[in-house]
Each structure stands twice: as structure tokens, then as C-alpha cells.
Amino acid sequence: MDVGLENRTEVLIVGAGVIGASAALALAKSGHDVLVLDRNSGIGDGSTGASAGVIRVHASDAQSSALADDALSVWNNWREFLGADESEDLARFVRCGSLILDTGNGFADQAAAAMSGAGVAFDKWTLADMSGHFPYFDFHRFGPPRSVDDEAFWAEPTEFLRGGLYTSQSGYVGDPTLAAVNLMRAAQRAGARLRLSATVVSFDFEGDRVVGVTLGDGITLRAEAVLVAAGPHTDRLIRGIGATADFRIRTRRIREELIHVPAPSGLDLALQGVHLVDGDLNINFRPERGDAFLVGSNGDRADEQTFIQDPDVFNQLVSADAWERMTLRLARRIPDLGIPRVRMGVVGLYDAAEDWLPIYDRTCYDGLFVAMATSGTQFKTAPIVGELLRYVIETELNGRDHTTEPFRSPVSDRAYSTAQFSRLRAPREDQSRG
Numbered sequence: 474m475d476v477g478l479e480n481r482t483e484v485l486i487v488g489a490g491v492i493g494a495s496a497a498l499a500l501a502k503s504g505h506d507v508l509v510l511d512r513n514s515g516i517g518d519g520s521t522g523a524s525a526g527v528i529r530v531h532a533s534d535a536q537s538s539a540l541a542d543d544a545l546s547v548w549n550n551w552r553e554f555l556g557a558d559e560s561e562d563l564a565r566f567v568r569c570g571s572l573i574l575d576t577g578n579g580f581a582d583q584a585a586a587a588m589s590g591a592g593v594a595f596d597k598w599t600l601a602d603m604s605g606h607f608p609y610f611d612f613h614r615f616g617p618p619r620s621v622d623d624e625a626f627w628a629e630p631t632e633f634l635r636g637g638l639y640t641s642q643s644g645y646v647g648d649p650t651l652a653a654v655n656l657m658r659a660a661q662r663a664g665a666r667l668r669l670s671a672t673v674v675s676f677d678f679e680g681d682r683v684v685g686v687t688l689g690d691g692i693t694l695r696a697e698a699v700l701v702a703a704g705p706h707t708d709r710l711i712r713g714i715g716a717t718a719d720f721r722i723r724t725r726r727i728r729e730e731l732i733h734v735p736a737p738s739g740l741d742l743a744l745q746g747v748h749l750v751d752g753d754l755n756i757n758f759r760p761e762r763g764d765a766f767l768v769g770s771n772g773d774r775a776d777e778q779t780f781i782q783d784p785d786v787f788n789q790l791v792s793a794d795a796w797e798r799m800t801l802r803l804a805r806r807i808p809d810l811g812i813p814r815v816r817m818g819v820v821g822l823y824d825a826a827e828d829w830l831p832i833y834d835r836t837c838y839d840g841l842f843v844a845m846a847t848s849g850t851q852f853k854t855a856p857i858v859g860e861l862l863r864y865v866i867e868t869e870l871n872g873r874d875h876t877t878e879p880f881r882s883p884v885s886d887r888a889y890s891t892a893q894f895s896r897l898r899a900p901r902e903d904q905s906r907g
């Protein structure tokens with residue numbers, strides 16, 4: 474088919490989730506001609522829409538913590554960053570703080586070392602500090618995490634946790650889809666174009682170079698660079714053309730459930746809420762508005778994970794098992810919690826690498842780039858990741874290897890090694906998903 478001029482683009486982005494939208498904004502601001510495609514009829518309706526939207530600055534390594542810290546300053550200045558006027562409805566960052574319970578399994582120590590390495594502020598809290606700030610929690614040690622069918626789960630606890638790490642600057646964005654819409658609107662103001670209900674079915678080549686894509690309706694679009702930011706669909710999309718052949722990192726799709734549990738009456742979470750990372754019970758939760766908790770799993774091996782082969786085929790309803798497990802665990806930490814009758818929540822897919830770090834890289838094909846394995850941590854970093862992807866694409870299009878030069882944060886003096894996000898890295902063994 475003859476490709477008309479209107480079908481030529483400099484950078485084509487597959488996926489209008491929070492990552493694709495952020496990359497579109499950074500590239501368009503930098504003067505590139507950008508077209509974003511999404512198979513859905515709305516922006517941010519993929520895994521972004523299922524996200525808990527937690528924006529916390531702790532991580533397993535210093536660079537990830539620094540990236541989150543840089544992104545946090547963007548979330549705190551969202552309107553200014555987007556260049557949005559007062560009439561635009563924007564996603565809101567709610568600062569509620571984040572507390573990691575120190576269960577003695579090394580996770581809190583690792584997070585403390587990472588934050589110290591990144592120059593990120595945090596407080597070490599004793600048991601008395603924790604009880605003073607959040608008297609509605611029972612800080613007994615209930616762990617290690619157990620099945621609720623295990624009699625030991627119900628045993629009376631005898632010991633208390635020893636303390637925790639608190640970052641007062643952390644919080645959440647309650648409407649992740651709106652955040653992606655905000656990014657895309659800003660990208661469009663900067664000149665990016667968007668085509669919804671447009672499904673990419675194949676990539677077009679000239680030799681070993683990807684030169685465009687073909688859509689489900691047969692339309693062919695040409696581009697100098699194609700960035701695939703298709704969330705849980707990315708692996709399947711690029712595997713078919715052999716683009717994962719040289720990857721040293723394996724990725725997989727994991728079904729994740731977040732449940733919605735009303736807070737005890739009289740507890741105002743707008744004032745007293747916190748994001749709690751509870752490795753003792755293998756849950757983490759944040760306030761949902763002022764009157765409920767949004768609860769997810771920490772991914773401890775004690776709980777089975779559900780791996781999904783086809784990202785279009787998975788049960789999208791909250792399961793009775795997850796519901797029971799998470800509400801009962803939450804009820805151990807919050808003795809006044811009532812067990813609700815209605816099962817409410819959201820189910821989504823994590824697209825995760827075996828070492829829980831994302832892949833932001835080119836592929837073995839010139840012109841083809843990926844932003845994948847972002848779950849469940851990269852919503853928070855998305856505003857900076859867009860800039861990082863711009864850097865990767867620009868550097869490679871200029872014939873240089875992006876991993877040999879640092880990416881400079883646009884909001885701080887920090888320099889980042891993009892080798893950490895390479896498809897060719899050796900999987901890190903010290904990473905955790907939380």
C-alpha cells in the first residue's frame with residue numbers, strides 16, 4: 474500500500490497509558506512529531522486504570538528511590554508541569570505518608586540503605602512512635618504471613634514489631650486514569666497527535682529496521698522510531714517478530730487484585746490515613762478517600778501468584794479467596810475493622826520482570842523501542858520516565874548507545890544510568906517488588 478505523507482511520523486507510540494502519554498509529552502515538548510495509538514476508545518484504560526496510584530519514595534535500590542523522589546516533585550507541581558490552565562480537571566496527589574513496618578526480614582534495612590544512597594529523607598520510628606501516630610493499628614507481630622486457613626493465623630500474638638521507616642512526603646494519586654489523560658492532553662498541546670481505537674497488529678520492516686506499524690484495519694503508518702508502551706500486551710506484541718530474542722530478562726503477566734474495605738466508623742482517613750507496607754501480613758494499603766482502605770498484596774511467596782498467558786483472557790472479578798485473605802489480614806492489624814458484606818475492588822495485570830525492574834530500552838531492531846515490565850511500581854515514576862524514554866530514543870537515533878551516557882533528571886541534578894533498565898542486564902537478585 475502506498476503510504477501517504479499524513480501517515481508518516483517521527484515517533485510512533487503504541488499505548489496511551491501513563492507511560493506512553495508521558496513519553497509523548499516529553500518527545501513533543503522536545504520538538505518531535507509524535508503520534509500515539511491505542512486500541513481502546515479511552516486514554517489510560519489499560520493497567521494504568523487498575524493502578525493503586527501509590528507514590529512512595531522507598532525502593533530496593535538507590536536509583537529507583539531517586540527516580541521516585543524526582544517524580545514526586547512533579548506530582549507536587551502537577552498543573553505547572555503540564556502547563557494546564559485552571560479550568561482543566563487534574564489528578565491530585567494526596568500526601569498521606571508511607572510507613573514500612575520493620576519485620577526483621579531485611580526489607581526495611583534495604584529500603585533505608587536505598588533512600589540514604591539516594592539522599593531521600595526518611596525517619597526511623599520506634600514502636601512507640603508508630604503507636605503514637607496511628608493508635609488504630611495493632612502493632613503486634615502476626616507474621617510470618619500465613620494462609621487464613623492456617624490455625625496459626627488466629628493465634629494470639631505475644632510480641633510487638635520493633636519499629637518502622639516513615640516517609641512523610643509519600644502519598645497517592647486517587648485517579649490514575651485522569652493522570653494519564655492529563656499527560657496526553659499536555660502532549661497534544663505540545664503538538665502530539667492521538668488515534669484511539671487503533672490496534673497495532675504488526676510491525677513493518679526495511680531490512681532489520683522497523684519503519685512503521687500496520688493497524689487492524691490494514692492502515693500502514695510509517696515512523697523513524699516506534700516505542701511500544703503497551704503494558705501487559707508489549708511482550709506478546711514484540712515476541713512475535715523476534716524482538717525479545719536477545720533479552721536477558723524474562724517478563725511475565727501476574728493477576729493482581731486490589732480490594733476496597735470501608736474504614737471503621739469514626740476513623741477519618743483524610744486526617745489519620747497512611748500508606749502502610751505490612752510485610753508481617755503480606756498486605757499493603759492506602760486510604761481511599763476519607764472512609765476506606767485500598768488493599769493489595771506485597772507479593773510474599775506465602776501467597777500463590779496467578780500468571781496469565783494471554784493478557785486479554787483473565788478473570789476481572791475480585792475473587793472470594795483474595796477478598797477473604799486481605800480483609801482478614803487487615804482486620805488483624807485494625808481490630809475495629811468490620812468485615813463488609815459487599816465484595817468490591819479492582820483487578821489488573823502486572824507486567825513484571827523477574828527482577829522487578831522495568832525495561833526502558835531499544836530492541837535488537839533499529840527503530841524499535843520498548844517501555845515494559847513497569848508493574849507495579851512505575852505509575853509513580855511515569856512523569857520522569859517519559860523524559861528518560863525521550864533520552865533513550867534521541868540518543869539511539871543519533872547513533873549512540875544510551876547506556877554509556879547518563880540520563881540527567883530534568884528536575885534535579887541527579888544523573889541516572891539507563892543500563893539499570895536495559896533488556897541486556899543480568900537480572901538483579903536483590904530486588905523486591907515493594
Ligand SMILES: Cc1cc2nc3c(=O)[nH]c(=O)nc-3n(C[C@H](O)[C@H](O)[C@H](O)COP(=O)(O)OP(=O)(O)OC[C@H]3O[C@@H](n4cnc5c(N)ncnc54)[C@H](O)[C@@H]3O)c2cc1C
Nearest residue numbers: 488490492512519520521524525527673704821850852853
Ligand atoms: C493492580 C495494579 C496496582 C498498581 N499499583 C501501583 C502503585 O500503587 N504505584 C505505582 O507506581 N504503580 C502501580 N502499578 C503499576 C502501574 O500502574 C503500571 O506500571 C503503569 O500503569 C503501566 O502503564 P503503561 O502505560 O505502561 O501500561 P498500560 O496502562 O497498560 O497502557 C498500555 C496501553 O497500550 C494499549 N495497547 C495494548 N496493546 C495494543 C495494541 N496492539 N495496539 C494499540 N494499543 C495497544 C492498551 O490499550 C493500553 O491503553 C500497579 C499496577 C497494577 C496492575
